[in-house]
Amino acid sequence: MKYAYYPGCSLHATAVDYDESTQAVAKALGVELIEVPDWSCCGSTPAHCTDELLAAALPAQNLLAAKAVADQVVVCCSACFSRFKFAQKHIEEKDDLRAQLSETMPIDEIEGMQVRHLIDVLVRDVGLEKIEQAKQCDPQLKVVCYYGCLLTRPPKVTEWDDPEDPQMMDDLLRAAGMETIDWPFKTECCGATFALTRTDIVLRLTAEILQMAREVGADCISVACPLCHANLDMRQDDIRKKFGVECDIPIFYFTQLLGLALGLEKRDLGIGRALVNCDELLTAKGLA
Amino acid sequence: MKYVLDQEKIRPDLVRTIERLSGEDVRQCYQCGKCSAGCPIAADMDLPPNQVMRMLQLGLTDEALDSRTIWLCASCETCTTRCPREVDLAAVMDALRHEALRQGRKSPIRQIPFFNRTFLRLIKKYGRVFEMELIGRFNVGTLHFFKDVTKAPRLFFRGRLKLWPSFKGRKTARPAFQAVKNAQRHEPAEPPAADESAGNPTP
Numbered sequence: 001m002k003y004a005y006y007p008g009c010s011l012h013a014t015a016v017d018y019d020e021s022t023q024a025v026a027k028a029l030g031v032e033l034i035e036v037p038d039w040s041c042c043g044s045t046p047a048h049c050t051d052e053l054l055a056a057a058l059p060a061q062n063l064l065a066a067k068a069v070a071d072q073v074v075v076c077c078s079a080c081f082s083r084f085k086f087a088q089k090h091i092e093e094k095d096d097l098r099a100q101l102s103e104t105m106p107i108d109e110i111e112g113m114q115v116r117h118l119i120d121v122l123v124r125d126v127g128l129e130k131i132e133q134a135k136q137c138d139p140q141l142k143v144v145c146y147y148g149c150l151l152t153r154p155p156k157v158t159e160w161d162d163p164e165d166p167q168m169m170d171d172l173l174r175a176a177g178m179e180t181i182d183w184p185f186k187t188e189c190c191g192a193t194f195a196l197t198r199t200d201i202v203l204r205l206t207a208e209i210l211q212m213a214r215e216v217g218a219d220c221i222s223v224a225c226p227l228c229h230a231n232l233d234m235r236q237d238d239i240r241k242k243f244g245v246e247c248d249i250p251i252f253y254f255t256q257l258l259g260l261a262l263g264l265e266k267r268d269l270g271i272g273r274a275l276v277n278c279d280e281l282l283t284a285k286g287l288a
Numbered sequence: 289m290k291y292v293l294d295q296e297k298i299r300p301d302l303v304r305t306i307e308r309l310s311g312e313d314v315r316q317c318y319q320c321g322k323c324s325a326g327c328p329i330a331a332d333m334d335l336p337p338n339q340v341m342r343m344l345q346l347g348l349t350d351e352a353l354d355s356r357t358i359w360l361c362a363s364c365e366t367c368t369t370r371c372p373r374e375v376d377l378a379a380v381m382d383a384l385r386h387e388a389l390r391q392g393r394k395s396p397i398r399q400i401p402f403f404n405r406t407f408l409r410l411i412k413k414y415g416r417v418f419e420m421e422l423i424g425r426f427n428v429g430t431l432h433f434f435k436d437v438t439k440a441p442r443l444f445f446r447g448r449l450k451l452w453p454s455f456k457g458r459k460t461a462r463p464a465f466q467a468v469k470n471a472q473r474h475e476p477a478e479p480p481a482a483d484e485s486a487g488n489p490t491p
Contacts, residue, residue, distance in 0.1 A: 009417035014448045040415040040457030040464075045363060046404035047411075049385050052309070053471055054408070057464035065460050094311075100471050104463040153365035154376070163369045189328040189364040196426055196436070197403045198332075198360070205328055234439060273446040275439075 001125055003116070004069035005033035006062060008080040008226075009041050015077070015226030017270025021255035022076050022118060024268045028259070029126050029134060033074060036066045042083040045193040052090070053100055059087035060101060063110040072114045074121055076255075078225035079192070082150035084115040085157045117151060119224060119254065120160075123168050128175040136263030138177030140285050143257065144218040145169040145180055146209065148228045149189050163187065169254055173222060176261035183216045185209050190231040199238075206231050207239045210247035219281055220250040222257055229253065233274045250278035260287055291348060298347035302387070306344060306352075309383035314344040316373045323367035323377050333357040334396075337367050337377055340384070353393055358384040359400045399430050412465050415457025420449065 011019035026033045039062050048055035063084070066073045075081040091098050091107065101107045122131065147169060152160040161168055164187065170180040188209055191202035210232060213221050223229045233251040240247060251274060259269040266272065266282075282288045307313060317338070324336035334356045335343065343351040352358070358381050367377040388395065395401045406425050410418055420440075427435050443449040 012454070013417070013419055013450050014443065016448055038415075038456050038460050040461035041411045041417055043411065043464075044407070044417075046407040048363070048382055050389060050401075050404050050408060051468055052382070052386060054464060054468050057467045058411075058461060061460050061464050101467055103470050104467040149362075149364040149366070153369045154378075155369065187366075189362055189366065191328070192362055192364070194362060194400075196423065197399045198397075199435075201329060201332055201360075273448055275442055275446075 001030065001121075002032040002034065002070050003072050003074040003121065004036050004066035006036045006039055006042075006066060006073050006075050006080060006084075008039075008075065008077040009044075010077055010226035010230075014230060015253075017273040018076055018226055018229070018253045018255065020268065020270035021253055021259050024264050025122075025255045025259050025262065026118075028262045028264060029122070029130065031121065031126060034069045036062060036069060036073070039065055042080045044079050044083060048083065048086070053097065055083065056087040056090050056097055057101055057105070059084045060091060060105060060107060060110055063088075063113050063115075064105060067109060067113060071112065072116055074116050074118055076118045076224070077227075078117075078148055078151040079227060081115065081117045082158065085159075088113075088115065089157055117224070119151075119168050119172060122258075123172055128171060131172065131175045131258070135176050135261045137261060137287075139257070139260050139287055140179075141257065141281075141287075142179045142181055142217060142219045143173055143222050144183045144213045144216060144220075145173065145186060145222050145254070146213075146228060146232070147186050148223070148225050149187065149192065151224055152187055169222060169224060173254060173257055176258050178257060178261065181216050181218055183212060183218070185212045190228050192227045192231065195227070195231055199235075202231050203235055203239055203242055206235050207243055207245060207247060210236065210239065210249055211245060213249055214247065218249065219285070220252055220257075220278070222252055222254045224254055229274070233276050236276055248276060250274065250276050250281055252278070291343075291346075291351065293346060293348070297350060299349045300347050302349040302353075303344050303347055305387060306349070306380065306383045309386055310376065310379040312376050312380050312383075314341060314375075314380070316375050317341040317345065317371075318373060320372060322370050322372060326366045326370050328364060328366065329360050329362055333360050337361070337381075341375070341377070341380070344380070352384055353388045353391070354396065356396045357381075358388065359395050359397045399426075402426070402429055410453075411461055413458075414453045414455055415459070415461045416454050418450070418453035420451065421453065 043058035155163045191205040256269045321338045324338045361381040
């Protein structure tokens with residue numbers, strides 16, 4: 001199984017642990033990921049808030065770069081995933097947009113390219129059975145899966161299983177021997193892009209998510225987006241200071257948890273790079 | 289809040305622009321309020337999302353274009369996903385932001401378009417985001433010099449903060465910015481919003 005791999009800006013910076021764990025897990029499961037040569041930013045939220053053409057043009061350019069590698073592009077960041085899927089939809093549906101783009105790029109060449117999230121590839125292409133067979137231990141972790149916004153919504157664009165009660169990440173971690181707890185905040189918004197501009201909103205939203213995770217008895221939260229991770233992991237001190245509530249809980253990328261079950265080294269999975277310490281939890285569960 | 293329906297203020301032409309940009313028909317909305325009920329940011333908005341739709345239905349485009357709502361919308365897509373009339377509200381919010389920017393309106397929450405502008409400038413310059421410069425420029429531009437600075441060393445020692453930008457994506461991003469530049473060249477210099485009398489309905 002060979003795919004083009006688009007890491008995106010975060011995975012080469014603040015979410016380097018997501019990149020490390022993705023590569024390690026893919027290797028262990030025989031998924032060949034080849035990085036898109038000279039990829040650029042997808043434009044993220046600032047592009048689609050500013051200019052529709054730019055928001056379609058940046059993903060289109062990266063799809064063109066990816067085509068040199070494979071017809072399927074694996075994206076891990078939910079925001080990038082969303083921007084790629086939106087761009088494809090808009091380019092397909094809007095003739096004037098396609099005409100404007102064709103002036104500077106061979107836009108017809110990206111037709112038929114598939115943008116896939118890593119979870120989708122692991123569940124549908126690799127298969128849960130193979131993951132069950134490949135796991136080396138049953139990590140006795142109680143996990144809540146946090147999908148956030150852009151992985152699942154809007155379903156017409158993301159083509160995810162269910163926008164209100166998604167299951168794919170739960171299925172994946174259960175196959176890897178973890179207990180996933182059903183909880184009502186799977187797809188709540190963490191405030192995402194307002195991390196810098198309106199931190200107060202992010203604190204209010206993340207405080208609710210973190211507290212709910214603790215309330216349902218989770219040991220940790222599993223995420224699939226670098227922005228969700230940043231907001232949930234980096235803001236716990238601030239929340240404690242602002243609201244005076246206990247909210248500390250380790251945040252993992254789903255790839256890190258999967259890697260633990262596959263018996264991979266913690267260092268290779270980037271575990272320990274998060275601000276919230278997870279040593280105590282992993283020692284208690286015999287995963288240290 | 290009281291709104292006055294004034295012949296002078298009603299702008300069906302601008303409503304059509306928003307509809308064209310978003311691909312949505314604002315009359316589809318039947319004001320059930322489901323979008324506002326599910327909106328995670330509604331509490332911070334001046335107009336909840338369903339009222340933005342109402343303003344557009346009434347032709348009160350100033351209220352919509354100058355609202356805090358369009359800048360506080362996080363594009364979480366909850367409204368779009370849940371709307372029983374399948375109105376893509378997130379697309380309407382995008383269209384309102386684009387139109388507000390095109391008209392040069394001042395955002396009531398200036399730091400948000402400032403952040404977007406700064407972010408895109410860095411993409412143009414480097415091809416990829418360079419967080420250090422983004423945060424630095426944002427803090428200087430908003431005069432919050434020490435916001436989140438205590439986090440920087442903690443991230444750095446965990447290998448999550450880069451000190452130098454990467455230029456690798458510049459070549460890939462360039463045609464995208466060129467496409468925008470070409471499109472702006474084709475656009476008429478005077479925004480079509482100038483003919484105010486043309487679009488007003490007769491009473």
